[in-house]
């Protein structure tokens with residue numbers, strides 16, 4: 001058997017090593033909240049999870065025909081403990097009748113908390129800047145997209161945060177809500193530092209150092225700080241991922257105040273007269289808008305001259321999808337489409353054409369979804385609700401919200417003209433304008449997608465293209481990584497019953513999609529990242545989450561269950577012809593998504609959890 005995962009793992013070990021300075025002060029950033037240290041397991045006595053997850057030996061085995069090992073680390077070696085997650089596993093034990101399917105859930109759902117929370121603590125010298133460093137699992141760096149998705153698996157377990165109640169369980173550093181806030185805060189730092197980059201090193205406060213990265217000599221414009229950035233591939237969906245995570249947290253907790261927090265150092269006063277009133281989160285949103293607006297620029301100016309590309313990337317490599325043509329600018333893009341360029345895909349492979357449709361869908365949806373978060377910051381301190389704000393959302397059939405509009409009447413804000421009101425009015429106007437800029441831009445992107453991102457396919461009719469260039473060329477395919485075309489309803493961009501989506505879905509799951517893999521082991525989409533012949537379990541999970549058909553879901557669950565090579569975890573990819581050939585034994589994002597999918601079935605199709613797969 002060839003274990004590509006083991007080979008890739010070894011390659012990473014050679015280029016990237018993580019080492020922790022075991023200082024309790026450093027691990028917390030503040031001596032005040034020692035409790036969090038106890039929550040972070042994974043000491044030197046704990047097994048290396050990369051090898052742990054490659055072993056079949058962990059008893060007890062599941063009692064079904066696949067005899068899947070128990071792959072969770074022992075309780076003291078888990079990186080973060082969340083009682084809600086343990087309670088969910090226990091509740092699912094009663095609902096999922098098939099012993100192998102339950103074992104898969106039990107191994108996969110907590111995997112991010114068990115293995116990928118490398119550090120959770122406070123920012124240097126602040127009392128409330130929670131920070132969470134989430135690795136992908138087998139790579140010791142934090143990807144914006146992966147970490148947002150990794151946490152998303154636990155979104156349904158968040159509960160409303162009560163802002164006044166300091167003793168509320170969700171305000172403690174050891175809460176799941178704190179883990180979300182910490183990830184949002186750290187992403188906000190990264191995005192302000194380097195909005196074109198996809199993967200980052202641990203914050204100084206963690207005491208962790210990660211070597212490697214930068215693919216051995218990447219040339220990147222704009223230049224970036226190597227001590228912060230691990231890799232700098234500009235992927236539009238990384239920016240959208242931050243907005244998605246922010247919206248997920250806000251929608252579940254209603255914790256609007258969090259997004260206005262400034263995290264000033266303890267010794268600095270947070271005066272009302274501060275010129276800079278914007279929070280870290282708001283500054284990150286500004287950075288996203290500035291980056292995305294700039295990346296709507298086309299390759300040529302009105303006079304035919306080639307314009308300077310705001311982002312350029314070149315890597316010395318033999319792999320075509322790891323570098324960009326045209327001096328690092330990528331393939332030419334038509335100006336004025338309304339769509340935003342992306343240099344790379346969520347697979348970290350170069351875009352063939354830079355108007356990458358799935359990331360534009362994700363940006364359009366989550367820019368609009370986050371506008372109400374910005375708008376509510378314009379309310380008076382301590383007088384929440386005194387500004388007439390109406391945020392209306394159209395619900396999609398899958399429970400996600402599609403269009404969001406914000407409507408604030410600024411004239412209602414001023415009841416007298418003293419200075420305090422003037423200052424408050426200034427802030428309110430700022431937030432109002434920022435929220436409108438977000439909804440307007442989201443609408444422009446959406447119109448661009450519908451005008452330039454759709455094509456007529458002679459077999460499937462009107463479908464979304466994977467990528468277009470605005471000149472009329474398009475790339476018809478789908479890749480397993482989210483955002484994908486298949487995942488468009490999960491992104492909340494389109495209803496899963498929408499006719500264009502339905503056509504697109506039939507296309508994606510057919511041999512007309514050059515990256516749809518079939519065989520006796522597993523049928524699903526893959527992509528150029530690992531190569532042809534390899535189907536990604538993640539795509540089967542998305543296929544389950546975007547269909548109403550019981551037959552389709554059962555067939556897909558059967559494939560997921562039977563193709564783990566007996567290891568009981570989600571791989572990155574599996575040969576559609578040989579179960580023993582796979583990549584990545586430890587892929588936290590896919591594991592979490594599998595768990596999220598089964599919880600979705602519990603709510604949507606509970607009878608399927610009672611099925612036997614023996």
Ligand SMILES: *[C@@H]1O[C@H](CO)[C@@H](O)[C@H](O)[C@H]1NC(C)=O
Pocket residue numbers: 518519520521522523559
């Ligand atoms: C994949 O699809 C083909 C038909 O294209 C079918 O014959 C095969 O059984 C499927 N494989 C699995 C694992 O279900």
